[in-house]
Amino acid sequence: MNKKILTLMVGTMLATSVGYAAPLTDLAQGETNIGYNHYNLDQNGDRVKDDSFYLENALSNKFIAGIERNGYSSEYGxxxxxxxxxxxxxxxNIRLIVGDRSYSGESDKFFYGIGVNTNLAPRLDGYASVTTNDIATGWQAGLNYKMDGQTSLNLGYKSDKRDNYATKDGVGFGISHKF
Structure with missing residues (x-):
């Protein structure tokens, strides 16, 4: 099974170019996850800071609903x-992703994608996801280290390519807590 998931992760990333979404976390029905991530991104030589906050809830064994806000800042605004x-x-280990992305100062866009996660060691999970809409495609991959049954540290890489803009990509870290 792990070989299938790894093949799917690599194939998805290579086939789609470049998602941003919260790191994939396994939630049981009724569990809620809150988290924060900080990424230092590069966009054609310009530094872009990305701070994101997210909240997710497992509505059932099959559905997780969430909201995430990414705040980007650079010398250009x-x-x-x-x-x-x-x-x-x-x-x-495999999930479909759909949602609505609101861009500041622009119209909302429907997006869709796929995500995978797998256990790599007793307290370490790996994940990858890709999302796209009619103006942007992005992907991310990373590791979640479970400090205990509720709190996890995240180390990841993400890349986002919007039409008419250079790719933003870079490494980040974060923390999440389930309750």
Missing amino acids: DFHTTDIYVHYKLDP
């Missing part, structure tokens, strides 16, 4: 996106 999304678990 500030920009933000807000995602309202749903994950549908095809199986415990």
Whole structure:
């Protein structure tokens, strides 16, 4: 099973170019996850800071609903996106992603994608996801380290390519807490 998931992750990333969404976390029905991530991104030599906050809830064994706000800042100004999304678990490791992305100062866009996660070690999970809409495609991959049953640290890489803009990509870190 792990070889299938790894093949799907690599194939999806290569086939789609470049998502941003909260790191994939496994939630049981009724669990809620809150988190923060900070990314230092590069956009054609310009530094862009990305701070994101997210809140997710497992509505059932198959559906997770969430909201995420990414705040970008650079020397050229500030920009933000807000995602309202749903994950549908095809199986415990693969999920479909759909949602609405609100761009500051622009119209909302429907987005869709796929995400995968797998256990790599007793307290370490790996994940990857890709999302796209008619103006942007993005992907992310990373690791979640479970400090205990509720709190996890995240280390990840994400990349976002919007039409008529250079790719924003870079490494980040974060923390999340389930309750």
